[in-house]
Amino acid sequence: MLIRLGEIALKGLNRRKFETRLISNLRYRLRDLGKFKIYQDQSRVYIEKREKDEFKFPTGEILHRIKDVFGYVSASPVRRFANDIDLLFAQxxxxxDELFDDGAKHSFKFETRRIDKKFPLNSYQLNCDLGEKVLTAYPEQATVDVHNPDYLFQIEIREEIYLYHEIQPAYSGLPVGTGGTGMLLLSGGIDSPVAGFQMASRGMQLEAIYFHTFPYTGDQAKQKVIDLASRLGDFCGKLPLHIVDFTDIQLELNLKVPENMLTVIMRRMMMRIADRLAENNKINCLITGESLGQVASQTVDALRCTNAVVDRPVFRPLIGIDKNDTIKLAREIDTYETSILPYEDCCTIFVARHPKINPNLFDCEQAEKDLDIEFLVEQGLKKIETIVV
Structure with a gap:
């Protein structure tokens, strides 16, 4: 299996750190499939059977398992053989023969990269000679199409020769584990899973926190979030999901906070608990799915009020993204259908009818004056269920 590096190849003296992490992440995805030789050479990573192993190389399953790993741009099942012109024609x-065995008509094209300049034929000559042999062998089946062929046969001539036609695109980005750690505020909506995906694609190792208000939000809402966290875990490996019992805190807020300030004060309380948990778990930042102006709690003034109660940087990768683009990405990463299941979280159930759109810090301090903030934060931290997905 040939894996092509992207952004990692542009790194400098620390490039080896990224390559090592990528190989480690690939090995983790294949851990129960068998032991493979995984190594890096130039701007490629290779996955091979060990010489002593006799099992059939599980090409399809490997492609399936590594497709959600960040840090490479594409992968191809390849044939590798000695750098010999006669052997190349035979291979x-x-x-x-294997691909044309179905008897159907196919168009094709050859593309050659001749990295080894000592090879006796140049790329153009080799493409022409190979194309002629295919046309001769399959006069009724094969046609050349240089623009949109059914099969684009690619050959790389290095110390050895690599032959392939299939290319599986990947999500690129950087290997998870190279970009620090982040605590994702995960709801059951569309945005926060996409935000988590975006930050994981930059190499960030995630943990997630969800605020549950049973019985106002039921077990189905909780399971929905667990399913979303599990899908994110496909991209970033093990993902601890911290489920906070937020019911008593929410009822206290409903009782003592002015109705038009309830939304932003609820957000401030969630941010405090998430920030404290991040501190306890030695996590560098918080991540939310907020997008500027999308709802009342996501205006510039409201975001300033929520930022004011935390010590860590808050990353909002969707802040300037149109909702339709977020939905498109949610569909691509297979979180959308889960996100739209009709099980509401506390952010939708307890939202104020007419929230204050442009609150300031003085408004928040006044709205919180009857609350024992530290007690409520401690109460939230004591009622956490952690699931590793």
Missing amino acids: VKSYV
Whole structure:
């Protein structure tokens, strides 16, 4: 299996750190499939059977398992063989025979990268000679199409020769574990899972926190969030999900906070608990799915009020993204259908009818004057269920 590096190849003296982490993440995804030789050479990573192993190389399953790993741009199942022109022609014939065995008509094209300049034929000559042999072998089936072929046969001539036609695109980005740690405020909505995906794609290792208000939000809402966290875990490996019993805190807020300030004060309380948990778990930052102006709690003034109660930086990767683009990405990463299940979280159930759109810090301090903030934060931290997905 040939894996092409992207952004990692542009790194400088610390490049080895990123390559090592990528190999470690790939090995983790394949841990129960068998032991493989995984190594890096130039701007490629290779996955191979060990010489002593006799099992069939599980190409399809490997492609499936590594498709959600960040840090590479594409992968291809390849044939690798010695750098010999006669062997190349024999391998191409065998390779094409397997693909054309169905008897159907196929168009094709050859593309060659001749990294080894000592190879006796240049790229153009080799493409022409190989194409002629395929046309001769399959006069009724094969046609050349240089623009949109059914099969684009690619050859890389290095110390050894690599032959392939299939390319599986990947999500690129940086390997998870190279970009610090972040605590994702995960709801059951569309935005926060996408925000988590975006930060994981930059190499961030995630934990997630969810605020549950049973019985106002039921077990189905909780399971919905667990399912979303599990999907994010496909991208970032093990993901601890911290489920906070927020019911008593929410009822206290409903009782003592002015109705038009309830939304922003609830957000401030969630941010405090998430920030304290992040501190306890040695996590560098908070992550939310907020987008500027999307709802009343996501105006500049409201975001300033929520930022004021935390010590860590708050990353909002969707802050300037149109909702339709967020939905498109949610569909791509397979979180959308789960997110739209009709089980509401506390942010939608307890939202104020007419929230203050442009609150300031003085408004928040006045709204919180009857609350024992430290007691409520401690109460939230004591009622956490952690699930590793």
